[in-house]
Amino acid sequence: MKILVVEDDKKVAKFIKRGLEEEKYQVDITFDGETGQQMILDGAYGLVILDMVLSKKDGLSVVRELRAKKNPIPVLILTAKDSVDDIVTGLEAGADDYLKKPFAFAELLARVKALQRRSFQERGALIRLSDLCIDPVLHKVWRGDLEIDLTGKEYEMLLFLVRHPNQTLTRNMIADAVWQSGFDKFTNIIDVYVNYLRKKIDKGKEKRLIHTIRGIGYMLKE
Numbered sequence: 001m002k003i004l005v006v007e008d009d010k011k012v013a014k015f016i017k018r019g020l021e022e023e024k025y026q027v028d029i030t031f032d033g034e035t036g037q038q039m040i041l042d043g044a045y046g047l048v049i050l051d052m053v054l055s056k057k058d059g060l061s062v063v064r065e066l067r068a069k070k071n072p073i074p075v076l077i078l079t080a081k082d083s084v085d086d087i088v089t090g091l092e093a094g095a096d097d098y099l100k101k102p103f104a105f106a107e108l109l110a111r112v113k114a115l116q117r118r119s120f121q122e123r124g125a126l127i128r129l130s131d132l133c134i135d136p137v138l139h140k141v142w143r144g145d146l147e148i149d150l151t152g153k154e155y156e157m158l159l160f161l162v163r164h165p166n167q168t169l170t171r172n173m174i175a176d177a178v179w180q181s182g183f184d185k186f187t188n189i190i191d192v193y194v195n196y197l198r199k200k201i202d203k204g205k206e207k208r209l210i211h212t213i214r215g216i217g218y219m220l221k222e
Contacts, residue, residue, distance in 0.1 A: 001046035001116055002026040006036030006062070007078065008054050012101075016049060019105045020112070033057030037065060040073060047115055049108075052079035052090065060093050067094035067152065072139050074115040075152070078103065084187050091153040091189075092196075097179065129162050130222040132201065132209060148200050153178065157193050158201070161210070161220040170217040194218055 003020060007013035008031050017027040028043070030036045034056035040048055052059040063075055075095045079086075082100040090098055097111050127134040133142045139155055141148045150158065160177045161169065171190045194210065202208045211219045 002028070002044060003112070004036065004039055004043065004045045004048045005029045006033060006048060006054065006059070007031065007051045009051075015105075016108065019109070023109060025112075031055070033059060033062045037062045040066065040071070041069075045073060047074045047076065047112060049076045049078050049112075050095075052077060052081050052086075060090065063090070063093045063095050076108075076111055076115060078108070084189070087187075088189060088192065091193075092151055094152040096152050096156065127159075127162055129165055129220065130207065130209060132162065134159060134162060143201060143205065150200065151196075153193060154196055154200070158197055161218070164220070166219065166221045168213045168216055168219050174217065 003025050005013050005016050005020075005027060007016065007029065010031060013029045013031065017029050020027045028039065028045075030039055031054075033054035036048070036050065036054070037057060039045075040062075050059045050062060054062075059077060059079070063077075066073065066075070074097075076097045076099060077090045077095045078099050078101065079090075080101040087098050096115055099108060099111055127136060131144045134140070136159065141150055141155065141158065156178045157174060160174060174190050198208075198210050202210055207222070209220055209222065211221060213219055
């Protein structure tokens, strides 16, 4: 897989590049958001590792503009900004994962492999539950005839729920599946994202698909 690292700290960028190349990845680096976004649009990258604070264009703007263009490239945000609000904002903008600085390279590598694994797994036929339909190749979702626009993390969470229908899924199970290791399970981000999904999937529908299992977690069922 070819990876783009967009990082304004040249030492950090070169450290990541060297480590990933030792793991047999192809890696390009750039140091500002404007150039990084153009390289993503022009190049055949399988993943981007993106700093939030960049010159010319910040990482958040890069992610938002990529998703507005329906570009599905997996985005791993790497940044020193680590408040819950920062994390929610980054994920809501369309990032797929979030790693705080300072970081251990072993964790970065594990997250890269997890994102790669997910992208490889998302191949196959349409997934259906009741009148909900998901295309795992195009990352598109419909409820009946209406196409639903989801952020990256909303999509990942819905895909996990629909692949485990009629099962009680705890918040920890959802966190492990969607955010992997290192996620702070004591925050309320899971509940926040479930509410986002409900507004898009269930609002105005006679049949609700997302159900709360009080004190435990959630279930997707007809």
